[in-house]
Amino acid sequence: MARLSDHVDWQYVFREYWHLYRFGSAGGNPVIRSHLKDVRNRLNAELESNPVVEFDQPVQLPVCAWLGRALDQGLSERTAPVVRVLTRVSGQLTWRYGYERMHKSLARKYAYAELMGPNGPVLSKNVILGLVLFGPKCTYPEHSHDGISESYICLSGSVSDSNYSVFTPGSLFFNPPEKAHRMTTGDFEPTLLAYAWTGTPEKLANQRMSFAGRKS
Ligand SMILES: [Fe+2]
Numbered sequence: 001m002a003r004l005s006d007h008v009d010w011q012y013v014f015r016e017y018w019h020l021y022r023f024g025s026a027g028g029n030p031v032i033r034s035h036l037k038d039v040r041n042r043l044n045a046e047l048e049s050n051p052v053v054e055f056d057q058p059v060q061l062p063v064c065a066w067l068g069r070a071l072d073q074g075l076s077e078r079t080a081p082v083v084r085v086l087t088r089v090s091g092q093l094t095w096r097y098g099y100e101r102m103h104k105s106l107a108r109k110y111a112y113a114e115l116m117g118p119n120g121p122v123l124s125k126n127v128i129l130g131l132v133l134f135g136p137k138c139t140y141p142e143h144s145h146d147g148i149s150e151s152y153i154c155l156s157g158s159v160s161d162s163n164y165s166v167f168t169p170g171s172l173f174f175n176p177p178e179k180a181h182r183m184t185t186g187d188f189e190p191t192l193l194a195y196a197w198t199g200t201p202e203k204l205a206n207q208r209m210s211f212a213g214r215k216s
Pocket of ligand 1 (some may be wrong): 065143150175181
């Protein structure tokens with residue numbers, strides 16, 4: 001049975017995630033500060049247990065055509081340390097949609113890859129860490145997460161959150177459970193986001209994402 005210590009590049013992926021959640025700013029907000037700490041604590045506990053690693057078959061989806069550009073761009077941003085180690089593991093990622101029915105245009109411009117969580121590749125019941133990749137000019141429809149606190153950290157490109165804010169590399173945005181959110185990406189460049197989900201093991205294992213079915 002393979003353990004995280006058998007996969008050195010993956011250990012450094014999580015070390016860099018830990019840095020993001022340790023040294024990223026909470027902007028003075030106590031709710032966000034406690035989320036950062038919660039992610040860090042959950043990640044620490046997993047790393048101390050030297051978790052089991054089970055790789056699925058690597059899967060590429062159409063949006064992966066933009067992955068090279070997203071990584072290249074991220075290397076000249078303040079997020080370069082995490083982007084650099086992601087380039088080392090990018091060939092092992094299993095990209096997914098997470099929805100049974102996908103709008104055709106979104107299917108070409110969106111996918112996510114889990115790095116740690118109940119479905120692996122690094123097994124955890126208590127935290128999900130992953131990546132989301134968007135092509136340029138992508139709108140990810142309004143959706144929310146049942147019982148899950150979610151944060152995104154922009155690694156490359158830029159993304160707007162609903163009609164309110166724009167995030168560039170190094171920025172974090174936080175969605176508490178049930179909060180509806182919608183994202184759009186810039187006109188010319190792809191966007192790569194790191195994300196973390198926290199919640200109970202039951203909620204993390206049985207997450208059903210659903211689109212709100214309306215435009216905000
Ligand atoms: Fe979300």
